[in-house]
Amino acid sequence: MNARSASAAVMESVEVSAGAGAWQPVCALDDIWPDTGVCVLLDGRQVAVFRLADGSLYALDNHDPHSGANVLSRGIVGDLGGEPVVASPIYKHHYRLRDGVCLEDPGTPLATYAVAARDGLVWLHC
Amino acid sequence: MSTRKQHIVVVGNGMVGHRFVQELLAVHSDLPAAGIELTVLGEEPRPAYDRVHLSSFFSGSSAEDLSLVEPGFYQRPGLTLRLNARVAGIERRRNTLQLADGEVLAYDKLVLATGSYPFVPPVPGSDRPGCHVYRTIEDLEAMQASGATSASGVVVGGGLLGLECAKALRDMGLRTHVVEFAPRLMVVQVDEGGGRILRSKIEELGVQVHTERNTVDITDGATARHRMVFADGSWLETDMIVFSAGIRARDELARQCLLAIGPRGGVAIDGHCRSSDADIYAIGECASWNGQVFGLVAPGYDMARVAAAHLAGSAGVSFSGADLSTKLKLMGVDVASIGDAQGRTAGARACVFTDELKQVYKKLVVSADGKRLLGAVLVGDAAEYGTLLQMMLNGLELPEAPEQLILPAPDGMAKPALGVDALPDGAVLCSCNNVSKGQLCAAIEGGAHTIGELKAATRAGTSCGGCVPLVTQVLKAELARQGVAVNNHLCEHFAHSRQELYHLVRVEGLRSFAELLARHGRGRGCDVCKPTVANILASCWNDFVLKPEHAPLQDSNDYFLGNIQKDGTYSVVPRIPGGEITPDKLIAIGEVAKRYGLYTKITGGQRIDLFGAQAHELPRIWGELIAAGFESGHAYGKSLRTVKSCVGSTWCRYGVQDSVGMAIRLEHRYKGLRAPHKIKFGVSGCTRECAEAQGKDVGVIATERGWNLYVCGNGGMKPRHAELLAADLDEATLVRLIDRFLMFYIRTADRLQRTSTWRDNLEGGLDYLKAVVLDDRLGIAAELEAAMAQVVDSYACEWRAALDDPAARKRLRTFVNSDAGDDNVVFVPERGQIRPATAAEKQMRFKGIAVVPETV
Numbered sequence: 001m002n003a004r005s006a007s008a009a010v011m012e013s014v015e016v017s018a019g020a021g022a023w024q025p026v027c028a029l030d031d032i033w034p035d036t037g038v039c040v041l042l043d044g045r046q047v048a049v050f051r052l053a054d055g056s057l058y059a060l061d062n063h064d065p066h067s068g069a070n071v072l073s074r075g076i077v078g079d080l081g082g083e084p085v086v087a088s089p090i091y092k093h094h095y096r097l098r099d100g101v102c103l104e105d106p107g108t109p110l111a112t113y114a115v116a117a118r119d120g121l122v123w124l125h126c
Numbered sequence: 127m128s129t130r131k132q133h134i135v136v137v138g139n140g141m142v143g144h145r146f147v148q149e150l151l152a153v154h155s156d157l158p159a160a161g162i163e164l165t166v167l168g169e170e171p172r173p174a175y176d177r178v179h180l181s182s183f184f185s186g187s188s189a190e191d192l193s194l195v196e197p198g199f200y201q202r203p204g205l206t207l208r209l210n211a212r213v214a215g216i217e218r219r220r221n222t223l224q225l226a227d228g229e230v231l232a233y234d235k236l237v238l239a240t241g242s243y244p245f246v247p248p249v250p251g252s253d254r255p256g257c258h259v260y261r262t263i264e265d266l267e268a269m270q271a272s273g274a275t276s277a278s279g280v281v282v283g284g285g286l287l288g289l290e291c292a293k294a295l296r297d298m299g300l301r302t303h304v305v306e307f308a309p310r311l312m313v314v315q316v317d318e319g320g321g322r323i324l325r326s327k328i329e330e331l332g333v334q335v336h337t338e339r340n341t342v343d344i345t346d347g348a349t350a351r352h353r354m355v356f357a358d359g360s361w362l363e364t365d366m367i368v369f370s371a372g373i374r375a376r377d378e379l380a381r382q383c384l385l386a387i388g389p390r391g392g393v394a395i396d397g398h399c400r401s402s403d404a405d406i407y408a409i410g411e412c413a414s415w416n417g418q419v420f421g422l423v424a425p426g427y428d429m430a431r432v433a434a435a436h437l438a439g440s441a442g443v444s445f446s447g448a449d450l451s452t453k454l455k456l457m458g459v460d461v462a463s464i465g466d467a468q469g470r471t472a473g474a475r476a477c478v479f480t481d482e483l484k485q486v487y488k489k490l491v492v493s494a495d496g497k498r499l500l501g502a503v504l505v506g507d508a509a510e511y512g513t514l515l516q517m518m519l520n521g522l523e524l525p526e527a528p529e530q531l532i533l534p535a536p537d538g539m540a541k542p543a544l545g546v547d548a549l550p551d552g553a554v555l556c557s558c559n560n561v562s563k564g565q566l567c568a569a570i571e572g573g574a575h576t577i578g579e580l581k582a583a584t585r586a587g588t589s590c591g592g593c594v595p596l597v598t599q600v601l602k603a604e605l606a607r608q609g610v611a612v613n614n615h616l617c618e619h620f621a622h623s624r625q626e627l628y629h630l631v632r633v634e635g636l637r638s639f640a641e642l643l644a645r646h647g648r649g650r651g652c653d654v655c656k657p658t659v660a661n662i663l664a665s666c667w668n669d670f671v672l673k674p675e676h677a678p679l680q681d682s683n684d685y686f687l688g689n690i691q692k693d694g695t696y697s698v699v700p701r702i703p704g705g706e707i708t709p710d711k712l713i714a715i716g717e718v719a720k721r722y723g724l725y726t727k728i729t730g731g732q733r734i735d736l737f738g739a740q741a742h743e744l745p746r747i748w749g750e751l752i753a754a755g756f757e758s759g760h761a762y763g764k765s766l767r768t769v770k771s772c773v774g775s776t777w778c779r780y781g782v783q784d785s786v787g788m789a790i791r792l793e794h795r796y797k798g799l800r801a802p803h804k805i806k807f808g809v810s811g812c813t814r815e816c817a818e819a820q821g822k823d824v825g826v827i828a829t830e831r832g833w834n835l836y837v838c839g840n841g842g843m844k845p846r847h848a849e850l851l852a853a854d855l856d857e858a859t860l861v862r863l864i865d866r867f868l869m870f871y872i873r874t875a876d877r878l879q880r881t882s883t884w885r886d887n888l889e890g891g892l893d894y895l896k897a898v899v900l901d902d903r904l905g906i907a908a909e910l911e912a913a914m915a916q917v918v919d920s921y922a923c924e925w926r927a928a929l930d931d932p933a934a935r936k937r938l939r940t941f942v943n944s945d946a947g948d949d950n951v952v953f954v955p956e957r958g959q960i961r962p963a964t965a966a967e968k969q970m971r972f973k974g975i976a977v978v979p980e981t982v
Contacts, residue, residue: 044949
């Protein structure tokens, strides 16, 4: 299940928990300027949450395995071949926002999370 | 084949002797493996240097700058360079030679590259103190010593070298005269009409020219050190004299061992550069081929190539004379001479253009049938040199109206260019390095697709640079023919180069990435185009980079206004203009560093870098720095970084200007300027150059009379010596020229292209850059200055702006939902400070020291 369909489902009923884990509000939607990311700290876990200009939201691990640093929320977002990506600010590896796959090294994708906006808040499922 | 080593001895380590060694190494890179032992004997105390550009010694270059020898070049197996080693005699029967100190060396093959010596006319008094010649660095040092105690100087000889030498005297600030025996200057290369314009241009530059003067005596002067008495009874008084009245081959060793000598001196050689003794070669100015001695470097290089090839066993290459066409710049005056410049060919006809207002003279010498170019003279503007030279050398048919080749083109009309397609593959386009069109094409096919790559691959255009326009034409034509689409598109979102995007932003007045993308791009953008466009927008309009419409475009560095490090922390660099800082400010930096547990290091640009700050700590750190009077140092941006300075005349006993004051004013003027890449300045207070300004994008060096401006230097991965753009400037002119230079760079460079690579790829090279920046050839100088004024006037400290903007400030955090720090950032102590823990250290859960005491 990818992040988009999860968010579609959750829009109907945010309060209902989906699978393991739980939906939690993490910040205001306005905290994330369009086409940027922020880092959410949730139970010791760092999740990068991105908001694109078209309103879509994505969430994936903040940890960039190629540099070993927790930096992905501070990368530039854009698209390559029509696919939304974030570029790590350290060595510029590109990660697909949809499924966390690294374009330069597709072996081990990053974990992605369901994310949705409701009532001006951003909700994360993890 | 015998296994005994072949001992080759080269006598002379001048330009040609050194080139011979390079050519031999090009054939046999491993000398011992080739069974060769190569010994080079140089009479001078230093290895080969560039005698062609000797006069630059007086406008700031040092002996090291002139050196042609890469460090370590002569330290290789099988190769020995001995300096201060003068050869006293050759014993041909024994194949030995004797050094001045009596040592005897055996040779199998001997290469004479002894060069020439300056001819001093046998005039009584020509050996008085203060009388010089102009050939070696030691000669220059002697001239410099004399110049320091002189007010005036005379050059005897108005030829090519004599005028170079006059430039040297003028650069030393002397009242300068040129005394010439012939009725005009440069009598060999230039005709009467050209000589007239040349003379008036040179006199305009403050050099007095005396023609038809035959010096007969030099005695004590009444108002100066010497009096030169001429055959017509007139006289001229001067403090120093330099003889530059031609050269003579140094063939004394050859004469003494009875080698055949040419009719006008020089060791007689055949097409393989062999003398009358099959074991002895002669190359360069000491050799006489077909009765002719060549006083130019290009034929000497050609001989070096031929002799090396022959020694390496290939008899197929031969020297077959040289074209003596030349193009040079004398005191800023372009002079070129091609082929039969004087029109001596039977039936030759001339076509002349003279503009006495602009001081330009151009003449074509064409064949009797009007179909071929035989020669040309260009004075004041030699832009057509390359085209005309190729027409003459390759016997190309002249166009219908050959006069169009030299007439000024009406505005907006292109001149008839020489179709490079018309040139045969064998056409030698770079005569300095003997590179043919065919070799260029091969290199282009082999992947050299920029002018910089082509220069590196072939050496074409790397000596005098005169052929670069033609080489560029060949490059373009060849790429087009090979169907290589030169794709300079920025990325998949924009089918435009950075330069084109800059123009679109400026011309259409676009203020945001979204507007530019909507009009000229596709998709959402990426980490290549977004920062590039952000940078262009900043160069043009200088809006605050963290406005909501600009913030998403910024690299992490520009977003967090710090330099991201490997562990995701940032470094903090407050601006310290010119490297000058008060004790209080030093203490303030120290206190901030201590309070936040930051690692501190002095940078190469004379400021202090504080490492280890997490994103959420930056606003507080900067709040304290700003309160202490600091501004953002823009160390994170593709922008002006530092203006490094030496302490200058205020304290230094050698300084001639206040370099610190100048550095501070320049840094304040250009701080915050966004550019295609980072920009560094240096300002030195005297020619000792302690600020290393010639390794900077913009280097300013104090002179007695003002400031010299150097541009396009670089340290780093590919060091490049900066080039002199203009000399002895007052401050207003200096600033105006820097404005123009920087804006021209910002306007035309590629993404992430430093000024040095930009310059290497600039069509037309330094001359073109000078034409744009100094002479305003493109008519854009006022526009460039206005663009810079806009940036200067709209400067604001980005950290102050970020702290004053609550929305922007709120974004500068590590976590959106917590004030905690990143627990993956772990430091360990080292040499009394912190450093990031290695992965292994983190694994061992060695959490190190609590380095970030929370402050409120």
